Amino acid sequence: MSEHVIAATGLTKKYGDLVAVNGVSLSVEKGALYGLLGPNGSGKSTMIKMLTGQIRPTAGTATVLGVDVQQDPVGVRERVGIIPEQETPPSFLTAHEYLQLVGAIRKIPDIEERAAWWFDFMDFGDKKDVLCKDLSRGTRQKLMFAQAFVHQPALALIDEPLINFDPIMQHQVKDYLAEYTKKGNTIFLSTHILEVAEEICSDFVILHKGNILHTGTVASLDAEHRHLDDFFLELMQRTRNV
């Protein structure tokens, strides 16, 4: 029997009259690299924020790794790794100090060894002792990636994790994510870069204006000899015509 690490039912988020997410129900199986796809403003980031207890749903329920996100949002964040929409490490800590802070909050005893591994993997060079505010966007994104995975969570919810990386780092990180899921961990990846989703995701859901347009697997598209970006564009075109 499959094990669901994320189970959402009727998740809705309204901001006044604006419905950012409209009754979304989905489930994500353990070990999946699940793509949350959609154009800008489709509700992807809002979904991640609700699933990690950063914002409260207007309606609906969700459990993440068996924890109710509304009852115990901090408990959810304890168990998962998160890369937020914007890279926001604290301005006046160095990159190294930030990972130490994350280690102290997450109670990681061997944080120094882990941080050293991540700085090496992310090719930080001598930037680890530079204040976060003085790091480039790409380096800040590397740091946010490291903080999301430094405690090796069973599930990581990551919002556009590759967007500021150079092609070499993108390649390296995609390999890392693929390997990570092979070990039985789960990735919930929000992106609008369809090539990336097609390359690494096993399952996907397409959101549009807060509603689910399609749920499927990359394998089923492959079987039909279709590319994800063509499928996505057709879907959007149909939606517009409707």
Place this chain on the structure above:
Amino acid sequence: MFELFIAMIKEEWRIHSTMFGSISFALFPILIFWIAFMGSFLLPLMRQALPSGELSIVLHANYLMLGFMVGAFGLLGSEVMNRRFGQASLLAYAARSLPLSERFIFANFVIKDTLYYFVLWVLPLALGFLLASPFIGVPITLPLLLSLTLTLAFLSGLCLVFFLSSLYSRSKPALAAVLVFLALAAGAIALVTHENPAQLFPPVMLFNAFSWANLLQCCATIVILFTVSIWLFTPETADSTKHYHDMLMPLAKKLSFFPTPPLTAKDIIDMYRSGGMVGQTLFSFVIPLVVIWFFLSLLNGYLPTYGVLLEFALVTGVIASTMYTWLTMFDTFGAYACLPVSVRTVIKSKIASFTVLQIIPAVFVALAALLSGQALYLLPAVVLTLSVSFYSLGVTVWLTGLSPSVMVYSVKVMVTYLVLVGVVLLALSAVAFSSPFAALGAVVLFIPAIFFARLGFAKWEAREQPGF
């Protein structure tokens, strides 16, 4: 180029109005107007205790103080863009991609802040007094003159802090030299003329004896301070390759008696590395309070011997409570969004950091007691300061959560704060004047302080944080 200025004004308005709604925020200056209008009716009563000359000095001191506070909030030289805006996509930051010099953007920012806070705070106060004047038997020319001189006092405070902070960003020794010079000059004036230097504050002199020459002198001082400040302003030149030693964990170990040592250590490091530890302490705390001391000491003849010290301790307590704002201005809760940290935990860590900072007001008031030859009342003064500070902090936490500098412009928040803190200040003044050692009883304020803080934890935990 006027468009940038207009856009900045709109932006400032929207920052506040989106938090509370346009109408609620628009009510804020009306509230200030109403307080000034109603407060004016107390003037005849106050005149029985204080001559109107001294009363006007106290009023000018308040406006000077307001200028200091507004100036110190954002205008800390080269740090301003990062301090106030961080990586936020606000105009003062975003306009850097336009073909405009940093100095021009900064000048617009300063003028915008001046005008904005003038309309928000100064104008309603002046209008309140002006409209009340016919009812309290004051000739109309007096409130008009007072409006002018109070405005000049506000601008003097603003420009002086702006000047000092720009100087600070250029050269710390130069700033120290200027401060020493000002202190010596004030001392020399006091020695030679046997007058309190506060009497020689140009707007006060203008109020006491209006002349066009005096007015010109006042305006010239402000314009010169402002121009030199813009000239001294240096665009951010932070060396992005600068490396820092690890401070977080060693400091966290030293703070291990607090509930969340790493978060408290982070707050202290934020203050230290941003220059806030020195800058904020100097511009938002020490300088305003030294000025307040001079003004309060004018009341020596009307208060018991220990009265000025204890009044000063109360004022210091209120100002010390604003240190919470220093700690919350660096990060919103969004910075903790990806970590297993609750709002309650973040607020508690800020309170712990605040507690560390309270050594500054405690030492400051103790020094004031010693230097004024009232060592006997040192303990009641320090107890008063810390009790008022923690009580006001509790109220602030309950009312504003992690956004004190923004939430203060909610009329509901402001009125509640004024009532809760004002009543306590009045009661403590009465107790302290009747018996200075009765002021030790102010420690009971720690009970409501804890009560309000706990209310705040529950209130803000239940709300979505704006940083998200």
